[in-house]
Amino acid sequence: MSANFAALLYLVSGALFIMALRGLSSPATSRQGNMYGMVGMAIAILTTLATMHLSPMVIGLVALGLGIGAVIGGTAAKKIAMTAMPQLVAAFHSLVGLAAVFVALAAFYAPEAFHIVVDGLIQPISRIEMSLGAAIGAITFTGSIIAFLKLDGRMSGAPIMLPGRHVINIALGVALVACIVLFYMSPVWLWFWLIIAISLALGFLLIVPIGGADMPVVVSMLNSYSGWAAAGIGFTLHNTALIITGALVGSSGAILSYIMCKGMNRSFVSVILGGFGGESAGPAAQGEAKPVKQGSAEDAAFIMKNAASVIIVPGYGMAVAQAQHALREMGDHLKKEGVSVKYAIHPVAGRMPGHMNVLLAEANVPYDEVFELEDINSDFGQADVAFVIGANDVTNPSAKDDPQSPIYGMPVLEVWKAKTVMFIKRGMSSGYAGVDNPLFWRDNTMMLFGDAKKMTEGINKAMD
């Protein structure tokens, strides 16, 4: 196959990837979009094979590699619980990052194969491209591993603050730039390996101080990085499919990070600097003295059955307790009683963008009953019951009326406007931001203490 024809086919595959993302603008077209993505990928792989000299050994190795990937990837995709999606995505990001590093290394050791040799040396522009690809890939790799460990609960979600970490990070950043410059001046292995080693350390240090509640930003940011790494490698390979994809993924992740930061009213810089959500143990204690109104599953069932409309606000606690199926059953019960049921999703509910929507979809909640914050906030005034399950900070009125609060200015779901607010919580602890929620002590609030799933099942039983 001629190089020109191959380049055109790569362009087709890049265009199909754009269509794949376009499909996600609505659930109705999304499955078709995913199909476009798969076709684009198949075209890219087949085109690459068609341009190569295929010995039996190469065919064997490629088939083996793809086969191993299909088994591991396929098993992971089938077995993974929907509640564990954030850690799966983080794990996948780490693989893209490491693959970028490996491809850059392969290009370094066999530059003639990638047509980047001029006068016996790797050409200057390629030195920059592969350095950037390898560096961003390495940061993505270790950063995603840390994100995975935190999301999976194998490492504490609390921020880990190293002394002098900003100085260390700046020093490493300067050293990284210096190594890239040195590699540009003389493309020898020492500088290239140093670039990778420094970047690996940077990825680790950047994510370690970031707390669990900020993970939606981190996961989106790493998504973006994996894209930029792919684009860097794309330049080295002169491959348009890779460049287009890298640009798409890079901007997609950047937009998601922006949306998540806006959802928390925090600047991207403050998230990256880390440390948020570490002090949750402290300020909670003073609240214990005030009386709260506590209710049972039967009370909750009675009130909701007699309501005209109920808005359900799910949060990370629902995911942890795997309560989405019980919750949908509760919704069905209520609908049978003629109660209008809606779901309200805060942009940063959960541990990754769209986390709650996937869980509700898994539990067969129709997506036209699920609403975003802007679309539903005005409805709370007319609602009889706001049923908050596993969420806290995203309903905190302090964000609106207490300029002293650390979460002041964050957009929140105005659940307090409903006639009755119910909170399913394990105890009186504050949320991730470490702030008390004054709603707990209001007269029209009923606290339902217990595991989200058990409590919801209790309500279902009481409604039968």
Next chain:
Amino acid sequence: MEAIDPFVSLFGIFVLAVFVGYYVVWNVTPALHTPLMSVTNAISSVIVVGAILAVGVGALASGSVVAMIFGFLALILASINIFGGFMVTSRMLAMYKKKDK
């Protein structure tokens, strides 16, 4: 004027693709942000083309074995992502249903 360096045209494609990505992704409904992440993850594994090239080159008699090993490792990692990413995305998308009318 001398001929345009191929890097410049590739860079042009890159910049335009960033814009396309910007506008396309703003149109993605927030309900599908999780599948968006998993599908972008799957498509960024198109880096597999570099891995396959490296495997092919390393296998030549004159080629570098080190490059082949790195290529093969990258191939496995990218393949996990391709299959895992697309499959988990379609598993998720299959769950999004409209209300029965």
